[in-house]
Amino acid sequence: MAGDSKLKGGCLCGAVRYELAAEPVMTGICHCLNCQKLSGSGHAFHIMVPEAAFSVCGTTKGYTWAADSGSKVTTSFCGECGSPMFGRTGSFPGMVTVRAASLDDPTAVKPQVRVFAKRQQPWDHADPALPAFPTMPPAENRA
Ligand SMILES: [Zn+2]
Ligand SMILES: [Zn+2]
Numbered sequence: 001m002a003g004d005s006k007l008k009g010g011c012l013c014g015a016v017r018y019e020l021a022a023e024p025v026m027t028g029i030c031h032c033l034n035c036q037k038l039s040g041s042g043h044a045f046h047i048m049v050p051e052a053a054f055s056v057c058g059t060t061k062g063y064t065w066a067a068d069s070g071s072k073v074t075t076s077f078c079g080e081c082g083s084p085m086f087g088r089t090g091s092f093p094g095m096v097t098v099r100a101a102s103l104d105d106p107t108a109v110k111p112q113v114r115v116f117a118k119r120q121q122p123w124d125h126a127d128p129a130l131p132a133f134p135t136m137p138p139a140e141n142r143a
Helices: 033-039
Strands: 007-010 017-020 026-030 044-050 054-057 060-066 072-078 084-089 095-099 113-115
Parallel strands (some): 026 113
Antiparallel strands (some): 007 017, 017 054, 026 044, 044 095, 060 072, 072 084, 084 095
């Protein structure tokens, strides 16, 4: 995550574009069942940036649900092509969680941890060097 070039991304059809004016404060892979459902895959790779550093161009649709913790989670996606790109959770107010795979250059970022590892599918292989938490890390480890 070195360098000062802005991270940019968008959806598959190009109707929605976004920019990050700051480096991610936290990055991680999530194996939770909602991330599996939303990605159609074994996990999502999220990078978290402050709301003030996030700008979006284009119209998104959103879906909000209540997480097990009780906090509300919203996922934002393109209404044309359906690509999920970013979201917000009440657990991290003032932050936007961007889906790293929606970046123009996803190799520009690296995951720091894995969360909800207890939900990991047997066919979803992960880097054993990454610290893994069965659910979320303890609160004192959060940003
Ligand atoms: Zn689109
Ligand atoms: Zn998740």
